[in-house]
Amino acid sequence: MLQNWKKIMLLAIPSLISFATATLTGTVSLIMVGDLGFVVIAVVGVTNIIMYNAFAIFSGIGHTVNYLVAQNYGAGDMKKGIERTYLAFYMCIIFALLIALVGWTMSSELLRWIGGPKSGNLVNVGTEYLEIRFYAMSFGIISFAFHGFLRGIGSTTLSMVIALISNLIMIFLVYALTFGTLGFPNLGLRGTGLAILIGEAIQVAICAYVYFFVLNKRFATRILVRIKWPEFRLLAFESGKLGMQEFSLSLSMFIFTVFVARLGERALAANEIALNVMSFGFMPAFAFGATATILVGQYVGQGKAILGRRAGTDTAILGTIFLILLGTAEFFFAEQIARIYSNDVQVYELAAYLIKISAFLQIFDGLLNFFAGGLRGLGDTTFLLFISLAVSWLLFVPLSYLFIFVLGWGSLGAWLALYTFLAVFGLAVTFRFYRTDWSAVKLREASPH
Structure with a gap:
């Protein structure tokens, strides 16, 4: 068991650092722009939710590359893994152009719809920032596919190094361009957006240099890949399912944010601060979930799926330990953490209250990510799509409306609905993981028809 745990940690820790760096970039950026006022905090928070949705729609491409390449790597058939990765790149370029078009034409309308009758400040302050963030996201979905490939071959350390470099550059530029330091122009919130765009x-x-030059000797990555329609259909179908799964989650969070926005800008700012702090809990959840995908996928490729079940269990145990330690720190230092983001008493007190509620309930989010990662490694994407649609739209959104508006529980009701949703979702994927017939699991192949 100790050998398995060591293998898991060697894969998970670099992923954890990668996600931590991305989260830290968002946190530092939010803290820095927090000095510009709570309206700016609200703009950044709303924009982050919109970006999450934009990313989620197309994130299925990166997730699919991750699990298919992991299976091909385990099977020793990286020629097919490379071909599938190229097909993913073709898709990403097309969708990147689409994302940029949406940002160019619809940014102000999106902010106006989210903010409702009180959207004046959001639209005036945030339209240009949101548009720039859409352009940045166009690059983001391409790099996500690259990282999916790197994780698929178990090269999480290389993925970590790339994330560290790009995110440190991003943090530096946010500071320099937002406040006009070190000889850079003072661009305010616009500078924050440009910093993220340049970093992406x-x-x-x-990523392109690493893939086409560094990895070429090992995997012959510089090849001309023609579209093979059976493989393209497989990639498109799997990407569509995983993308819709992520989008159903992100869109339900989008609606959740719209509901919270109706409580006022201070409530929205407190909600964003609490979500940003809780994203530190999402880090180990995502990192160990990605590790489960890698290990399960590689064992499936080797024809040893039952070992993937053991690896998934060990990954969940280690990830849960991380979440308990992190939750303890968040619970006892909630107010001190919230005051880092804002000096508005109403904002930081409400944010601290929400952080305390979430500190240990985030374990359910961990279960969701650990075992969903394992199911992705298996290729059990249809179940993930259906359960995501069910719990998002039959539970989360109606419950949020009930708790916030009908029962009048405000921000507390919003977060009780959020964690009821995560608990049901997490337990459902855990049950599916252990009810799977692992002896019948096979390598995922494209259908010729």
């Missing part, structure tokens, strides 16, 4: 573009450039 640099990340794509680094």
